[in-house]
Amino acid sequence: MLQLFTKELKTMHVAVFQMEVLAGKPDENRERVKTWVEQLCREQLERPLTIVLPELWTTGYQLEDLGELAEEEGVETIAFLQQLARAHRIHMVAGSIATKKDGGIYNTALVIDAQGKLVYTYDKVHLVPMLNEPAYMQGGSVPPALFELDGVKMAVLICYDLRFPELARRLALEGAEVLFIVAEWPLARAMHWKALQQARAIENQFYLLSCNSVGSHNGTDYAGTSMVIDPWGEIIVEGSSTEEEWLQCKVDFSKAAEVRDRVPVFSSRRPDLYR
Ligand SMILES: NC(=O)CCC(=O)C(=O)O
Numbered sequence: 001m002l003q004l005f006t007k008e009l010k011t012m013h014v015a016v017f018q019m020e021v022l023a024g025k026p027d028e029n030r031e032r033v034k035t036w037v038e039q040l041c042r043e044q045l046e047r048p049l050t051i052v053l054p055e056l057w058t059t060g061y062q063l064e065d066l067g068e069l070a071e072e073e074g075v076e077t078i079a080f081l082q083q084l085a086r087a088h089r090i091h092m093v094a095g096s097i098a099t100k101k102d103g104g105i106y107n108t109a110l111v112i113d114a115q116g117k118l119v120y121t122y123d124k125v126h127l128v129p130m131l132n133e134p135a136y137m138q139g140g141s142v143p144p145a146l147f148e149l150d151g152v153k154m155a156v157l158i159c160y161d162l163r164f165p166e167l168a169r170r171l172a173l174e175g176a177e178v179l180f181i182v183a184e185w186p187l188a189r190a191m192h193w194k195a196l197q198q199a200r201a202i203e204n205q206f207y208l209l210s211c212n213s214v215g216s217h218n219g220t221d222y223a224g225t226s227m228v229i230d231p232w233g234e235i236i237v238e239g240s241s242t243e244e245e246w247l248q249c250k251v252d253f254s255k256a257a258e259v260r261d262r263v264p265v266f267s268s269r270r271p272d273l274y275r
Contacts, residue, residue, distance in 0.1 A: 013047070013049045013248070014051070014248070016246060017036055017211065018054070018224050018245050019036075019213055019244060021054065021057050022060065023059065026077070052092075052095070052180060052209060053092070054212055055096045055183050058097045063131075070105045073100070077094075082118065086116035089114045091112070093154075094110040095182040096110070105136065107123065108124075109123075120145075120156070124137075124139065125139050125142075126160045144161070146171065162200065168203075169204060172204035173266075177207065177253055178207040179201075179209070185223050187241065190241060197210055201231065207228070207231060208228075209251075214243060
């Protein structure tokens with residue numbers, strides 16, 4: 001059954017850090033995130049503000065060194081983010097980092113609220129063969145679920161997960177109003193990146209906010225083109241494919257209800273014929 005949309009909170013500011021991740025350099029990447037957040041928060045005083053980081057932003061795809069680089073339960077980076085979130089009163093869909101737990105290494109997304117509480121973690125379930133991820137990491141065994149920031153139902157998927165529409169549809173049916181995609185998506189498949197994001201937003205009639213990285217590592221160029229897409233499928237802001245930059249906008253949560261009135265996909269569904 002489709003949940004009703006949030007009534008109380010109508011808008012939220014978002015800022016997406018389309019970052020050039022320095023592979024294998026977690027200290028430097030943390031420092032760069034701190035500098036960016038400080039600069040952003042000098043300019044953007046309005047709250048609520050949610051910031052978004054890309055996939056594996058502490059280590060990049062330096063997979064062969066993850067034995068050393070991955071953090072035990074993500075403790076150090078989580079503490080760093082909690083401190084930053086509290087200091088600036090910002091919510092963080094803090095991309096993902098490599099974590100060690102139960103003898104394996106996982107690609108773990110983190111969500112921290114403006115009080116510094118770790119509200120949600122998710123271990124990427126679809127590891128990407130094209131980047132050799134399954135050779136170095138374990139896939140999560142728990143499907144992505146909803147979390148809430150200021151009463152808004154949201155969800156986060158990690159990069160390759162975008163190719164599996166059943167995940168996004170299930171989250172939409174559970175009431176997601178915003179889907180975040182945190183990514184290190186290669187330029188070689190940039191056309192898929194853009195088309196799939198728009199498709200997920202259009203078919204599920206929710207906001208889609210993505211954060212991809214730029215730059216290159218080990219011969220792979222990353223595609224940037226981070227986006228904020230509204231529930232009609234309109235691209236509100238779009239990053240370049242090459243430059244480190246940040247994207248900022250205000251999202252209006254009342255828009256999804258309008259779109260669902262105009263094209264009532266969810267009430268037209270035939271779950272008696274398919275799931
Ligand atoms: N980091 C990723 O999951 C990349 C996904 C990818 O390259 C693709 O789906 O294509």
